[in-house]
Amino acid sequence: MTITFARFFVLLFIFQLNEHALLGQSFLTPFEKNNQQTCTYSECISFYKQLAKSSSLIKVVESGSSDVSFPIHTILISGNKDFTPNRVRKSGKVILLFNNGIHPGEPDGIDAAMLFARELITDTRYTELLKKIVLVIIPIYNVGGSLLRNSTTRANQNGPETYGFRGNRQNLDLNRDLIKCDSKNAETFTKIFHYWQPDIFLDSHTTDGADYPYAMTLISSQRQKMQTDLGKFMHEKFLPAFVQQMLENGLETSPYVLADDDPADGIYDFLDSPRFSSGYVNLFNTLSFVSESHMLKSHAVRVKSHLILMQSLARIAGSLKNELHQTRALANARFKKMKTLPIDWEIQTDRFDSLLFKGYSQEKIISQVTGLNLIIYNKEKPYIKKIPYYNYCRVTREVQKPDFYVIPASYDLVLDRLKWNGVKMRRLTKDTLITGVYYRITEFKSPGVPYENHFLHSSIQLDTLHLKKIYYKGDYIIPTDQIAVRYLVETLEPEAPDSFFAWNFFDGILQRKEYFSDYLFEDTAHHLLTADPVLKMEFERKKATDPEFAKNAGTMLSYLYSKSAFSEPNFKIYPIARCFTN
Numbered sequence: 001m002t003i004t005f006a007r008f009f010v011l012l013f014i015f016q017l018n019e020h021a022l023l024g025q026s027f028l029t030p031f032e033k034n035n036q037q038t039c040t041y042s043e044c045i046s047f048y049k050q051l052a053k054s055s056s057l058i059k060v061v062e063s064g065s066s067d068v069s070f071p072i073h074t075i076l077i078s079g080n081k082d083f084t085p086n087r088v089r090k091s092g093k094v095i096l097l098f099n100n101g102i103h104p105g106e107p108d109g110i111d112a113a114m115l116f117a118r119e120l121i122t123d124t125r126y127t128e129l130l131k132k133i134v135l136v137i138i139p140i141y142n143v144g145g146s147l148l149r150n151s152t153t154r155a156n157q158n159g160p161e162t163y164g165f166r167g168n169r170q171n172l173d174l175n176r177d178l179i180k181c182d183s184k185n186a187e188t189f190t191k192i193f194h195y196w197q198p199d200i201f202l203d204s205h206t207t208d209g210a211d212y213p214y215a216m217t218l219i220s221s222q223r224q225k226m227q228t229d230l231g232k233f234m235h236e237k238f239l240p241a242f243v244q245q246m247l248e249n250g251l252e253t254s255p256y257v258l259a260d261d262d263p264a265d266g267i268y269d270f271l272d273s274p275r276f277s278s279g280y281v282n283l284f285n286t287l288s289f290v291s292e293s294h295m296l297k298s299h300a301v302r303v304k305s306h307l308i309l310m311q312s313l314a315r316i317a318g319s320l321k322n323e324l325h326q327t328r329a330l331a332n333a334r335f336k337k338m339k340t341l342p343i344d345w346e347i348q349t350d351r352f353d354s355l356l357f358k359g360y361s362q363e364k365i366i367s368q369v370t371g372l373n374l375i376i377y378n379k380e381k382p383y384i385k386k387i388p389y390y391n392y393c394r395v396t397r398e399v400q401k402p403d404f405y406v407i408p409a410s411y412d413l414v415l416d417r418l419k420w421n422g423v424k425m426r427r428l429t430k431d432t433l434i435t436g437v438y439y440r441i442t443e444f445k446s447p448g449v450p451y452e453n454h455f456l457h458s459s460i461q462l463d464t465l466h467l468k469k470i471y472y473k474g475d476y477i478i479p480t481d482q483i484a485v486r487y488l489v490e491t492l493e494p495e496a497p498d499s500f501f502a503w504n505f506f507d508g509i510l511q512r513k514e515y516f517s518d519y520l521f522e523d524t525a526h527h528l529l530t531a532d533p534v535l536k537m538e539f540e541r542k543k544a545t546d547p548e549f550a551k552n553a554g555t556m557l558s559y560l561y562s563k564s565a566f567s568e569p570n571f572k573i574y575p576i577a578r579c580f581t582n
Contacts, residue, residue: 027047027050027051027054027118029047029111029114029115030043030111031111031114031115031160031299031300031303032115035298035299035300035303036159036160036161036299036300037160037161037162038107038108038110038111038160038162038163038299039107039110039111039114040146040149041070041140041143041146041147044110044114044139044140045060045073045139045140047114048060048073048075048114048117048139051117051118051121055121055122056081057077057078057079057081057120057121057130058075058076058077058117058120058121059075059076059078059083060073060074060075060076061073061074061075061076061083063138063188063191063192064184064187064188064191064192065184065187065188066142066143066144066168066184066185066188067142067143067144067168067169067170067183067184067185068143068144068147068169070143070147071143072138072140072141072143072185072188072189072192073138073139073140074136074137074138074192075113075117075135075136075137075138075139076134076135076136077117077120077121077130077134077135077136077137078130078134079127079129079130079131079134080130080131082134085195085196085197088134089197092321092322092325093131093132093133093134093321094132094133094134094199094200094317094318094321094324094325095133095134095136095196095197095198095199095200096133096134096135096136096198096199096200096201096202096313096314096317097136097137097138097192097193097196097198097200097201097202097281097286098113098135098136098137098138098202098204098310099138099141099189099201099202099203099204099277100113100137100138100139100140100141100204101138101139101140101141101142101145101146101164101204102141102142102174102175102203102205102277103142103145103166103173103174103175103205103206104140104142104145104146104148104163104164104165104166105145105153105154105157105163105164105165105166105206106154106157106163106166106204106205106206106293107160107163107164107206108204108206108293108299108302108303108305108306109202109204109205109291109306110139110140110204111303111306112204112303112304112306112307112309112310113137113139113204113306113310114139115303115307116307116310116311116314117135117137119311120135129314129315129318132317132318132319132321133314133317133318133321135314136192136196136198138189138192141174141185141189142164142168142174142185143168143185144168144169144170145164145165145166145167145168145169145174146164147164148164148165149162149163149164149165150162150163150165151163153165153166154206154295156208156295156296157206157295157296158295158296158297158298158299159298159299160299168183168185170182170183170453172452172453173452174186175203175275175276175277176275176276176452177275177452178190178274178275178276178277178279178280179274179275179280179417179491179498179500179503180275180452180453180454180498180500180503180505181417181420182452182453187420189277190417190420190421191420193281193284194420194421194422197284197286198281198286199286199287199317199321199324199325199328200286200287200288200289200313200317200324201277201278201281201286201287201288201289202288202289202290202291202309202310202313203277203278203288203289203290203291204290204291204293204306205290205291205292205293206292206293206294206295206302207256207257207292207293207294207295208295209257209258209259210257210259210263210359210377211296211360211377211379212254212257212263212294212357212358212359212360212377213358213359213360213382214252214253214254214257214294214358215251215293215294215297215301215302215305216246216251216253216254216291216292216293216294216305216306216309217253217254217255217256217257217292217294218243218253218254218255218256218289218290218291218292218309219255219256219269219270219272219278219289219290219292220234220235220239220255220287220288220289220290221234221278221282221287221288221289222269222271222272222345222391222393223235224345224392224393224394224395225282225342225345225393226282226285226331227285227330227331227334227335228334229327229330229331229334230285230287230327230328230330230331233323233324233327234287237320237323238287238316238320238324241316241319241320242312242313242316245312245315245316246308246309246312249308249311249312250308251305251308251309251312252358253309254355254357254358255267255269255355255389255391256269256270256290256292258270261362261375262362263357263359263387264357264359264361264362264383264385264387265387265388266352266387266388266389266390267355267357267387267388267389267390268347268390268391269347269389269390269391269392269393270290271345271346271347271393272288272290273497273498274487274490274491274498275452275498276290277290278290279498283484283486283487283490284483284484284486284487285328285331285332285335285483286328287324289313291306291309293305293306332483335483335485335486336480336481336482336483336485338401338485339400339401340398340399340400340401341398341399341401341485341486341489342395342397342398343397343398343399343489343490343493343495343496343499344395344396344397344495344496344497345393345394345395345396346393346394346396347390347392347393348390348392348393348394349390351390351392352388352389352390352391352392353388353389353391353392354386354387354388354389355386355387355388355389356384356385356386357384357385357386357387358382358383358384359377359382359383359385360377360378360379360381360382360383361377361378361381361382361383362375362376362377362378363375363376363377363378363381364376397495397496399489399493399495401480401485401489402437402480402578402579402580403479403480403481403579403580403581403582404477404478404479404480404579405477405478405480405488405492405576405577405578405579406434406436406471406475406476406477406478406576406577406579407475407476407478407492407575407576408471408472408475408476408575409427409472409474409475409476411505411506411575413505414491414500414505415476417491417500418478418488418491421484421487422483422484423478423482423484423487423488424478424479424482424484425476425477425478425479426476426477427473427474427475427476427477428471428472428473428474428475428476428477429473430473431470431471431472431473432470432471433468433469433470433471434468434469434470434471434577434579435466435467435468435579436466436467436468436469436577436578436579437464437465437466437577437578437579437580438464438465438466438467438469438573438574438577438578439462439463439464439465439494439573439574439578440462440463440464440465440572440573440574441460441461441462441494441501441509441510441572441573441574442461442462442463442572443459443460443461444457444458444459444460444461445457445458445459446458454503454504455504456502456503456504457501457502457503457504458497458502460494460495460501460502462494462495462574465573469577471577492576494506494574501574506574506575509570509571509572509573509574509575510572512568512571513568514568516557516561516566518553518554518557521557521561521566522557524564524566525557525560525561528560528563528564529560535560535563539556539559539560542559543556
């Protein structure tokens with residue numbers, strides 16, 4: 001029997017189609033077998049490994065440590081079987097990073113990503129798309145939390161039957177850990193992120209809060225926090241196309257519903273500082289999204305919504321890949337040249353857009369438990385109306401960017417984090433007297449109870465000093481003319497809300513190490529006042545204007561001690577120099 005080349009290729013194509021179809025049917029997820037189930041960690045990784053055995057388009061990689069003995073994996077999907085990030089970037093493809101299970105009690109994205117991964121490698125409708133994108137999936141990020149299976153801790157959530165726990169094995173919320181990196185998970189994520197340098201990032205969640213018809217809401221990078229060109233591209237082109245693509249695929253969405261009380265009165269943008277995954281990746285001009293499926297919809301509906309969202313995001317990324325790459329490159333170049341950078345923002349209440357919103361009427365009934373008013377959402381009274389959407393933020397604090405920072409090598413916890421984030425730095429080759437601008441911490445507040453393993457400082461106030469200080473061989477010089485400039489400024493400037501100072505990495509400077517005895521320092525204080533008329537005038541003025549000061553001998557002597565040469569020279573002096581070449 002003779003088979004022509006044309007007929008051979010037709011038969012081969014039919015065989016490949018059948019092979020793809022059989023592959024799609026043979027690997028069912030726990031969710032598909034029972035839509036009230038979500039996979040365990042072992043079931044999830046086993047599923048991806050089976051896919052990888054069946055197709056060369058997918059690869060499973062152990063990418064680093066977690067909070068338990070099991071690793072964090074990355075799942076790599078590439079149409080040309082190229083799994084090296086440098087070659088992928090040179091090819092012009094868009095790199096997407098999907099992070100699932102940062103809160104394992106919110107598992108919808110975990111199950112949806114498994115379905116989407118299988119689709120990508122078995123459904124020939126994605127062949128063209130895989131010429132434009134590479135997908136990196138973290139299947140379960142909070143490994144320790146995923147092992148703490150239960151059916152009760154998500155009290156407001158409609159299924160699945162069992163799921164993981166929000167905290168990791170240290171009971172840390174990993175979506176508050178991206179800057180401080182207390183966990184092995186965050187260290188691994190940081191290394192994965194900088195290895196792949198994704199163009200787009202998605203973190204999958206399930207929400208709490210108000211009731212409304214939408215199965216999916218979305219947090220996106222805030223335009224005013226982004227570099228101007230990138231923010232314009234994100235909010236005028238990419239985001240509308242993404243939302244429209246989801247709508248065409250049957251998923252109507254809303255911005256994340258964050259309200260003072262009733263969403264009918266308006267909702268607010270979520271101000272994501274770098275402690276959060278989306279705020280962290282945006283420091284490096286990666287477009288970031290947080291998907292929030294609605295807790296009261298069934299697990300099946302939530303998984304389907306996440307699947308549509310992932311499909312839509314991948315398609316829009318592919319269609320806009322050239323403009324996305326060009327705009328990100330422009331943003332990186334322009335950030336490096338900026339002389340002044342913002343470090344803190346607030347949501348504006350005097351400026352907002354109008355949003356057509358679907359909701360349920362809020363009503364008050366008498367609680368059978370407390371006997372007091374209880375707010376409920378009446379699904380029998382839906383509404384569609386325009387509401388205020390407070391989606392603008394303003395800069396509340398900015399700093400002049402130094403040409404470089406100088407950091408003592410003794411601060412290895414800080415330096416480790418800078419290195420994980422790809423910060424370029426060099427070491428002093430000899431002891432050097434450096435002239436720089438230094439901060440003195442004058443005021444700060446700390447909570448009475450810890451927050452995520454720290455006593456996070458806030459309301460930080462500073463004095464600025466111009467000093468010459470000795471730095472030693474091996475200390476680090478860090479130029480700011482680099483892509484990591486936003487990361488540097490928002491971690492090394494103490495007033496930034498997620499600075500390393502705020503997260504207690506420099507608390508040693510806030511305590512004196514030497515002290516004085518009142519009865520011995522009395523004579524010294526008297527000599528200080530006699531020898532320095534200006535100090536004496538300031539001292540007398542303070543006594544006259546501050547009654548509490550004037551009646552406390554120890555406080556008065558401490559004031560004079562702090563003004564003297566006996567006071568420790570580095571007390572409350574932030575040890576990082578800010579240096580300017582001009």
